[in-house]
Amino acid sequence: MTKEEFRKQAHLLVDWMADYLEEKENYPVTPAVKPKDIFQQIPPMAPEKAESFERIFDDFKTIILPGMTHWQHPSFFAYFPANNSEPSILAEMLMSTLGAQCMSWLTSPAATELEERVCEWLRDAKGIDATWKGVIHDTASTATLSAILTAREKATQFQINERGFTNEQTFRIYSSSHVHSSIDKAVKIAGIGVQNLVRIPVDEEFEMIPDELEKAILADKKAGFSPLCVVSALGTTSSTAVDPIDEITQIAQKHGLWHHIDAAFAGTALLLPEFQHLIKGHQGADSYVFNPHKWMFTNFDCTVFFVREPQYLVNTFSLTPEYLKTKLDDQVNNYRDWGIQLGRRFRALKLWFVIRTYGLEGIRQKLRHHLDLAQKAKNWIENEPGLEILAPVNFNTICFRMSDDHQSLDRQNQLNESWMNQVNATGKVFFSHTKLNGKFVIRWVIGQSDVEEKHILAAWSLLLEERKKLLAEQIT
Ligand SMILES: *Cc1c(COP(=O)(O)O)cnc(C)c1O
Numbered sequence: 001m002t003k004e005e006f007r008k009q010a011h012l013l014v015d016w017m018a019d020y021l022e023e024k025e026n027y028p029v030t031p032a033v034k035p036k037d038i039f040q041q042i043p044p045m046a047p048e049k050a051e052s053f054e055r056i057f058d059d060f061k062t063i064i065l066p067g068m069t070h071w072q073h074p075s076f077f078a079y080f081p082a083n084n085s086e087p088s089i090l091a092e093m094l095m096s097t098l099g100a101q102c103m104s105w106l107t108s109p110a111a112t113e114l115e116e117r118v119c120e121w122l123r124d125a126k127g128i129d130a131t132w133k134g135v136i137h138d139t140a141s142t143a144t145l146s147a148i149l150t151a152r153e154k155a156t157q158f159q160i161n162e163r164g165f166t167n168e169q170t171f172r173i174y175s176s177s178h179v180h181s182s183i184d185k186a187v188k189i190a191g192i193g194v195q196n197l198v199r200i201p202v203d204e205e206f207e208m209i210p211d212e213l214e215k216a217i218l219a220d221k222k223a224g225f226s227p228l229c230v231v232s233a234l235g236t237t238s239s240t241a242v243d244p245i246d247e248i249t250q251i252a253q254k255h256g257l258w259h260h261i262d263a264a265f266a267g268t269a270l271l272l273p274e275f276q277h278l279i280k281g282h283q284g285a286d287s288y289v290f291n292p293h294k295w296m297f298t299n300f301d302c303t304v305f306f307v308r309e310p311q312y313l314v315n316t317f318s319l320t321p322e323y324l325k326t327k328l329d330d331q332v333n334n335y336r337d338w339g340i341q342l343g344r345r346f347r348a349l350k351l352w353f354v355i356r357t358y359g360l361e362g363i364r365q366k367l368r369h370h371l372d373l374a375q376k377a378k379n380w381i382e383n384e385p386g387l388e389i390l391a392p393v394n395f396n397t398i399c400f401r402m403s404d405d406h407q408s409l410d411r412q413n414q415l416n417e418s419w420m421n422q423v424n425a426t427g428k429v430f431f432s433h434t435k436l437n438g439k440f441v442i443r444w445v446i447g448q449s450d451v452e453e454k455h456i457l458a459a460w461s462l463l464l465e466e467r468k469k470l471l472a473e474q475i476t
Contacts (some may be wrong), residue, residue, distance in 0.1 A: 028427030078432035084299035087357035105332035127276035143305035151258030176208035206241035235266025239391035246281030
């Protein structure tokens with residue numbers, strides 16, 4: 001592609017992008033496609049001959065777009081959002097234009113130093129201890145894996161990195177029974193074995209019970225296991241339950257465990273001072289992760305990982321072969337030594353653009369708007385006979401279902417699943433589900449960049465309408 005052609009196409013693309021962002025809610029949230037529908041439209045062989053950009057872009061519009069789930073649709077209420085914003089998109093364009101690989105200070109000094117600064121900005125804005133340091137990763141899964149690997153190496157004086165698992169020591173990791181599957185994955189990859197992930201019972205609000213944690217640690221010590229790390233959740237994926245961070249920190253410190261706080265989704269709420277009490281006592285914990293790519297208007301991927309003592313990370317991950325050594329290594333951060341990847345993207349640029357464009361005030365305003373909308377939806381559900389909410393609405397996620405005590409749990413679960421599927425099949429909204437105490441619940445997450453009251457009102461009408469249809473079918 002010539003530079004002139006690039007200029008021409010880029011202008012056209014930006015126009016298309018701006019149109020898309022304006023019109024995104026006119027698309028169905030989820031596509032009406034079957035498995036392999038898209039695959040079969042793509043030729044089995046790569047083209048030998050060059051194709052025009054017009055042709056490629058046409059195919060994007062006719063083949064790819066109809067097969068996409070529109071994550072930025074304001075009526076996307078499923079999972080957790082991966083919301084974006086205009087400044088974040090613009091930063092991504094610049095990042096890919098510079099095409100920098102930001103593995104060390106020397107390979108992109110500004111990228112390293114901006115990363116240091118924006119991590120400090122976020123740390124301070126969230127009320128995280130001012131001595132902690134941050135690093136940006138792709139995903140929370142990666143950050144959690146690096147936390148567990150670092151805990152393992154710290155506990156063994158970095159010997160497993162050296163010699164592999166040589167002795168009989170069996171590590172144990174603790175988390176609530178509601179913890180995210182990325183913890184299971186990290187425990188597997190770290191060589192600890194998923195059967196050594198101990199699930200601590202939760203209370204009626206789905207929060208880890210600290211006494212049960214301590215009991216499990218003591219029982220494990222007695223049985224000859226080596227308690228290594230506890231992962232607490234600030235906002236579980238099912239219902240956004242918040243484990244008691246302060247008490248868990250105290251237990252972890254008392255027994256010499258690493259404490260990693262997984263705040264992947266709900267951590268963004270700490271930008272609001274009224275939520276910062278949730279991390280009271282975190283100063284004695286060891287690491288904390290949250291995803292600006294979920295609820296902070298920074299498009300996927302962008303995870304910020306804070307640690308109390310970065311030297312443990314560096315001792316775990318640093319390799320520095322001869323060809324990567326530089327004269328400045330003791331004056332600068334080489335972020336390649338803070339995690340798993342060598343090569344790194346320039347993600348700090350997105351955060352810088354987003355935070356400066358909105359200001360912390362603007363971000364807080366948007367978050368409070370989402371939290372208000374969630375309270376509205378919660379009230380509608382609470383006041384509707386036959387519906388119930390099964391978990392505290394701590395942030396902007398509501399777990400609800402139709403309940404009917406005359407029917408078996410299985411039957412009720414089927415009914416709720418049909419309800420969700422019918423609502424989703426309209427293509428106007430997208431909800432996902434979880435199970436709480438065996439009960440199928442619909443999760444309604446209100447965190448889209450452009451979600452407004454009209455969107456949740458329309459979703460609510462649709463829910464009621466489809467429920468009426470479903471119940472009418474039950475009677476006939
Ligand atoms: C989404 C989520 C994760 C995983 O996030 P990725 O960035 O996709 O790895 C982990 N923990 C919690 C609590 C989450 O909500």
